[in-house]
Amino acid sequence: MRPVSDEFDERFLGRVVVVSPHLDAAVLSLGATMARAAEAGTQVEVLTVFGCEPTSNAPTGDWDRKSGFVSEGEAAKQRRIEDRKACSILGVAPRWFDFGAQPYERRGSMEEIIAAVRAATAGADTVLIPGYPLAHADDAALGNELLCQDLKCRWLGLYAEQPHTFEHRLALRGPVEALPAASAGSGRLPWQRAADAFSLQRAASGFTWQRSAAHGRHRHMKLQAVKQYESQLRGLRLLHTGVGHLRLRMMLWYEARQGGETIAWPNAT
Numbered sequence: 001m002r003p004v005s006d007e008f009d010e011r012f013l014g015r016v017v018v019v020s021p022h023l024d025a026a027v028l029s030l031g032a033t034m035a036r037a038a039e040a041g042t043q044v045e046v047l048t049v050f051g052c053e054p055t056s057n058a059p060t061g062d063w064d065r066k067s068g069f070v071s072e073g074e075a076a077k078q079r080r081i082e083d084r085k086a087c088s089i090l091g092v093a094p095r096w097f098d099f100g101a102q103p104y105e106r107r108g109s110m111e112e113i114i115a116a117v118r119a120a121t122a123g124a125d126t127v128l129i130p131g132y133p134l135a136h137a138d139d140a141a142l143g144n145e146l147l148c149q150d151l152k153c154r155w156l157g158l159y160a161e162q163p164h165t166f167e168h169r170l171a172l173r174g175p176v177e178a179l180p181a182a183s184a185g186s187g188r189l190p191w192q193r194a195a196d197a198f199s200l201q202r203a204a205s206g207f208t209w210q211r212s213a214a215h216g217r218h219r220h221m222k223l224q225a226v227k228q229y230e231s232q233l234r235g236l237r238l239l240h241t242g243v244g245h246l247r248l249r250m251m252l253w254y255e256a257r258q259g260g261e262t263i264a265w266p267n268a269t
Contacts, residue, residue, distance in 0.1 A: 002217050003004070005253065006200065008040050009212070011125070011126050011154075011155045011157070011169055011265070012033070012037040012040070012042055012126065013034070013040070013041075013042055013125065014043070014124075014125030014126070014154075015033075015042070015043045015045070015123070015124045015125050015216045016034075016037055016042055016043070016044045016045070016124065016125060016126045016127075016128070017044075017045045017046075017119055017120070017121045017124045017126070017127050017128070017153075018030055018045070018092075018127075018128045018129065018179045019047050019049065019117060019121070019127065019129045019130070019142070019146065020032065020046055020047060020049070020130075021048075021049055021050055021092045021101075021130055021138045021139045021143075022048065022050055022078075022101055022136075023048050023051060023079040023080060023082070023083045023229075024079070024082075024083065024086075024226075024229045024232055024236075025048075025130065025161060026046045026048070027046070027083075027086045027087070027090065027222070027226060027229075028162040028163060028226060028229075028236075029130075029159050029160065029161050029162045029165075029261065030128065030159055030162075030212070030245050031086075031090055031218075031221070031222030031225050031226060031258070031261075032212075032214035032218040032219050032221070032222040032252075032261055033090075033104040033150070033212040033214060033260070033263075034046070034090050034091075034092050034263050035089075035090045035091065035214070035221040035222060036085065036214050036215065036218045037048055037220040038090060038091035038092050039091065039218070043093075044090075044091070044092040044093065045092065045093050045094075045095055045096065045124075046083075046087055046093070046094050047095050047097070047117065047120055048083065048094065048095070048097065048119070048141055049097050049099055049113060049116075049117060049121035050097070050099050050100065050101035050103050051055075051076060051079075051080065051096035051097050051098055051099070051101075051102050052072050052075065052076035052079075052098065052099075052101055052104055052163045053072060053073060053076060053098045053100065053104075054073050054076040054077045054080065054098075054105065055073050056071065056072040056073040056076070056100075056104070056198055057071050057072075057073060058071060058072040058073075058104055058105065058183070059072075060072060060074075061102070061103040062072075062103075062231070063105065063235060066094070066235060066238075067231045067232060067234075067235055068231065069231070072100070072104050073124065074229075078096075078119050078231055079155075079229075079231060079232070080096060081240075082228050082230060082231060082232075083096075083228075083229075085225075085228040086225040086226065086229060087225070089221055089224050089225040089228070090221055090222070090225050093265075096213075097113075097116060099113055099116075100139050102138055106176070110141060110145060111227070113142075113145075114145050114146065114149060114219070117142075117146060118149060118151060118152070118159040121151055121152070121153060122151075122152040122153075123152060123153070124152075124153045124192075125153065125154045125155065126153060126154065126155040126156075126157065127151050127155075127156050127157070127159045128156075128159050128263065129143055129146045129147065129156070129157075129158060130142060130143040130159060130161055131143060131157075131158025131159055131160060131161070131176070131207075131263075132158065132160055132161065132165075132170070132172065132176075133160075133161060133164050133165070133168070133170065134161070135161070135164050135174060136160075139161065143158070143252075146210075154174035154207075154265070155265070155266075157263045157264060157265050158176065158207060158263065158264040159261070159262065159263050159264075159265070160172055160209070160261070160264075162251060162255075163236055163237070163238060163251055164260075165262065166250075166251040166254050166255070167237075169254075170262050171258060172209040172210075172262050172264075173209055173220070174208060174209060174244075175205075175207070175208050175209075176207040176208065176209065176264050187196060194232070200240075205265050206266055207263060207264040207265060207266055207267065208265065208267055209262055209263070209265070210262070210263055210265055211259035211260040211261070212260045212261045212263050213256060213259060213263060213264070213265075214260055216260070219252050219255075219256060221253055221254065223245075223248065223249065226238070226248060227245065227248075233245075233248070238251065
């Protein structure tokens with residue numbers, strides 16, 4: 001594993017907002033980076049967009065039903081508890097919108113959703129948004145829309161989503177326009193995934209993938225934080241009977257071997 005410099009990236013100073021499509025995506029993808037930034041005194045916020053409505057009695061979709069929930073509201077409440085615990089371990093502040101994740105009612109148009117995110121991120125030094133592989137329809141819609149916006153921040157970065165990057169062993173390097181083929185997931189048809197990848201490549205030309213290195217203690221904090229998402233880990237294949245969190249540990253080892261979590265920054269920064 002490569003040594004980690006004590007020199008800190010100025011893009012992680014001040015106020016950093018990580019936009020998370022769902023209640024776990026930011027911590028899974030950037031937990032170690034956020035822990036290191038928070039330790040340095042950065043105000044780190046995790047903004048979950050599709051946090052669902054805690055008072056909803058709508059019956060669960062397939063994912064939440066397999067996770068043991070009977071209604072959207074039950075899933076939203078428990079997952080927020082898990083998210084708060086995870087963010088507390090990392091020293092970051094969670095914020096949740098009530099927009100519905102697929103297959104639930106959205107409770108807002110995409111224009112309204114983007115406007116809410118723009119308002120919540122205004123004035124941030126850095127905003128990080130989902131960048132690849134956008135395997136879920138929610139991630140694709142949010143990531144592509146936000147990339148086309150003029151967000152009011154000093155720096156905008158795209159993060160590689162976990163555990164999808166690990167599952168497909170995507171060692172992202174170089175320009176974003178050299179993306180590998182989009183991966184399957186969440187009922188997305190091949191032509192939809194190809195369209196997502198093309199849209200991202202066109203909008204993100206001029207961005208280059210880089211590694212965000214972290215110390216061992218930050219990776220350990222991420223491990224403990226991810227463990228808080230108890231309702232999600234089996235569905236994400238990060239917890240198995242008999243071997244426990246072995247696959248989660250393998251994901252963190254893989255990240256460390258690659259040089260850290262992966263973020264695409266504009267070439268000029």
